[in-house]
Amino acid sequence: MAEYFEPYIYISVLVLLSVGTSALTIYAVSTGRGRGRFLCQDCRFNNATDCLKDERPMAFECTSYRTREVPSKLKEEKREKSRHQI
Numbered sequence: 001m002a003e004y005f006e007p008y009i010y011i012s013v014l015v016l017l018s019v020g021t022s023a024l025t026i027y028a029v030s031t032g033r034g035r036g037r038f039l040c041q042d043c044r045f046n047n048a049t050d051c052l053k054d055e056r057p058m059a060f061e062c063t064s065y066r067t068r069e070v071p072s073k074l075k076e077e078k079r080e081k082s083r084h085q086i
């Protein structure tokens with residue numbers, strides 16, 4: 001036999017869920033990577049030939065995001081290679 005709750009309980013749960021998800025979204029946008037800027041501004045694929053996503057150039061979240069800057073460890077490795085080649 002199925003038990004049902006009063007309608008106000010369902011409504012209360014829905015309101016709490018919507019408030020919670022809204023708060024999480026606001027928190028993620030305000031503190032996440034990019035902090036209010038669009039990810040595409042710093043992405044190495046930010047041109048029409050390398051990125052065909054509809055979100056470009058105003059993506060807040062993107063799994064294909066790659067920074068334009070080369071990590072410092074890679075920079076050092078490149079410098080070392082160029083020194084050995086001379």
Ligand code: SF4
Nearest residue numbers: 040043046051062064
């Ligand atoms: S890969 Fe993602 S972050 Fe980079 S330009 Fe395209 S949409 Fe923007």
